[in-house]
Amino acid sequence: DAGITQSPRHKVTETGTPVTLRCHQTENHRYMYWYRQDPGHGLRLIHYSYGVKDTDKGEVSDGYSVSRSKTEDFLLTLESATSSQTSVYFCAISPTGDNSNQPQHFGDGTRLSIL
Amino acid sequence: RKEVEQDPGPFNVPEGATVAFNCTYSNSASQSFFWYRQDCRKEPKLLMSVYSSGNEDGRFTAQLNRASQYISLLIRDSKLSDSATYLCVVNKDSDYKLSFGAGTTVTVRA
DSSP, X not given: OOOEEEEOSEEEEOTTOOEEEEEEESSOOSEEEEEEEOTTSOXXXXXXXXXXXXXXXXXXOTTEEEEEEETTEEEXXXXXXXXXXXXXXXXXXXXXXXXXXXXXXXXXXXXXXXX | OOSEEEOOOOEEEETTOOEEEEXXXXXXXXXXXXXXXXXXXXXXXXXXXXXXXOEEETTEEEEEETTXXXXXXXXXXXXXXXXXXXXXXXEOXXXXXXXXXXXXXXXXXO
């Protein structure tokens, strides 16, 4: 399995609190991604990174920010969590942006509940 | 219209049966296609890439129909362990962005 660790694995918090999820990889891959998965929807891209300090928005980025200060770590922050952000969050990595040859591999996921 | 659409199922089949299902995609410029498998409360895992000429991996066969913009997955000789949700994945306008279908659930019964 790809060396991807997400933490925490589960979290319950209250509306309005800040939350940070961490994705750590040991593969030295350049590309890292944060997705959310909700019932009835496919995985939706929140933000992605194509290198240290290089990040960009995905399709559902409102309410989220990211940081990548080291190759191995990609952090996702909910500055002020809302109930609509209750979801399962997956981190993914790939060595290059060329998905045709090197598809993305996923971490175990973080189940986040915002009450 | 969703970028990737799948029949959610569930497809309930007996062991040893063949099951097949499709996925349609909206972006005619898409070049990369995949099937991922996701077990309940687990992460998606790559099952196979889908190539233009179609391809097999053991009991799994994937086909691509560019004219009608769909891909298919066929599972032969179903095993209990094939019970999972199968995600159709297509690249967007750039290779590093992917669109995911919501998944097709397959349940294989003894």
